[in-house]
Amino acid sequence: MEVKSNNITVERTKRSKIDQVDFDNLSFGSVFADHMLVCDYKNGEWGAPSVVPYQPIELEPSAKIFHYGQSIFEGMKAYKDDQGGVWLFRPEENQKRLNISAKRLAMPELPKEIFMEGLATLLQVDQEWIPQTKGSSLYIRPFMFASGNGFHASPADAYKFIIACAPSGPYFSGKVKVLIEERYSRAANGGVGFAKAGGNYAAQFYPTQLAVQKGYNQVIWTDDNTHEYIEEAGAMNIFVRINDTLITAPTNDRILDGITRKSILDIAADEGIETEVRKITVAEVINAAKDGSLKEMFGAGTAAVVSPISAFGYKEVDYNLPELDQSYAALLKKRITDIQYNRGDDKFGWRYRVL
Structure with a gap:
């Protein structure tokens, strides 16, 4: 199944970092791909997602993530076969589980189309970052956190959803x-x-x-x-x-x-x-x-x-x-x-x- 979307804006990086990466000697989750998907929840609704260059996140000290821990994530991988095809493994299960986690932490559930179409768009943009070295893959980290401000102990009124990726080798070597x-x-x-x-x-x-x-x-x-x-x-x-x-x-x-x-x-x-x-x-x-x-x-x-x-x-x-x-x-x-x-x-x- 292939997912394409015309609803996601893409801002490409002016200079890729990919030439600085040794794909034959990848550690796990320490090198990051050129782009990330970002989508914000404000005023009771999710905005339009966009793919932007990988960059720092700006937050105020009063952002509720720092005080009350509303933070959830998923872990996924993208794989490239011998013909260059790009594959995911049961991604809809990750989408469902993200919303199960969101509900438990009083966070807004993320629409399926933002997750699935955003993921596909990001991988299309950063497909060259998916390694083909044996045992390697592109680790994908979708996550959501409270970006709204305030010291009151209550759910935030704003949230940020991001998908970032890291070309990675094996998590453990040996037993x-x-x-x-x-x-x-x-x-x-x-x-x-x-x-x-x-x-x-x-x-x-x-x-x-x-x-x-x-x-x-x-x-x-x-x-x-x-x-x-x-x-x-x-x-x-x-x-x-x-x-x-x-x-x-x-x-x-x-x-x-x-x-x-x-x-x-x-x-x-x-x-x-x-x-x-x-x-x-x-x-x-x-x-x-x-x-x-x-x-x-x-x-x-x-x-x-x-x-x-x-x-x-x-x-x-x-x-x-x-x-x-x-x-x-x-x-x-x-x-x-x-x-x-x-x-x-x-x-x-x-x-x-x-x-």
């Missing part, structure tokens, strides 16, 4: 070692854990720093009440394979409804892999590690797609996972990335053509 959290929580019942709110991620940083100081890469989050149940891995959903069954926690107020997570469940079913969406206790994972039935653990999300876990720690004890020649993680990652890069069959209709 990761994680620590199962016993004290801190990522989110709580009735809270905003299911939304992609900036504050969720800010609250993760301190516990993650403590884990890194102990030699781990990330934290496995447990439930806020008892810390008995596995919930997420870092900023990703988590999957646990016990024997030949793949298990992941059900989504709820605390767990993000990940697009990669949903895709993995569908692909696993297509591959004949038994899956269970249910609560899984830390004790079950520990016992499976001890008796050898724990075969794999991996995180799943847009940035890393699938990130295998090599070991986890709990109560000062580390548990190593076995090295498998034919892992579910490798199989599922290949199926997803083959769809994303237009290398394989897309029986689910997830691939979305831009150019």
Whole structure:
């Protein structure tokens, strides 16, 4: 499906930065493309979106984003195939989830056409920024924040929606070692854990720093009440394979409804892999590690797609996972990335053509 719009103004940069970029050695999310999409909400309605050169944002000190944290975002990628075609992966799911997050944070929902047409227009303008180096893609960050002014603790009266892009290499290189959290929580019942709110991620940083100081890469989050149940891995959903069954926690107020997570469940079913969406206790994972039935653990999300876990720690004890020649993680990652890069069959209709 191709989206074109005549309703979006485009101001091109006078000088591209693309010649300063080493596309063979890209880190994640640290180099930014020439343009961004901007759209403002004022006087109770969304204005006309425009594509402009990537530039700083001017805000007053009284802008409510600084005081009350009304900020949400999405994470997406654009992929270029061997013939130069440009593709997205399930972008309408990102659009829907952005509005779910907006509603929870008392922010205005964004019309679908602004999101989809704006995204397509931006990628058409910056298509040369989409890398073709193996494992690389154009990371896309749609986000919205409160730009209205005032110190009163209430929703803002103005908001800004932006899409910015960054050509990026792999998020993680190799497997990761994680620590199962016993004290801190990522989110709580009735809270905003299911939304992609900036504050969720800010609250993760301190516990993650403590884990890194102990030699781990990330934290496995447990439930806020008892810390008995596995919930997420870092900023990703988590999957646990016990024997030949793949298990992941059900989504709820605390767990993000990940697009990669949903895709993995569908692909696993297509591959004949038994899956269970249910609560899984830390004790079950520990016992499976001890008796050898724990075969794999991996995180799943847009940035890393699938990130295998090599070991986890709990109560000062580390548990190593076995090295498998034919892992579910490798199989599922290949199926997803083959769809994303237009290398394989897309029986689910997830691939979305831009150019």
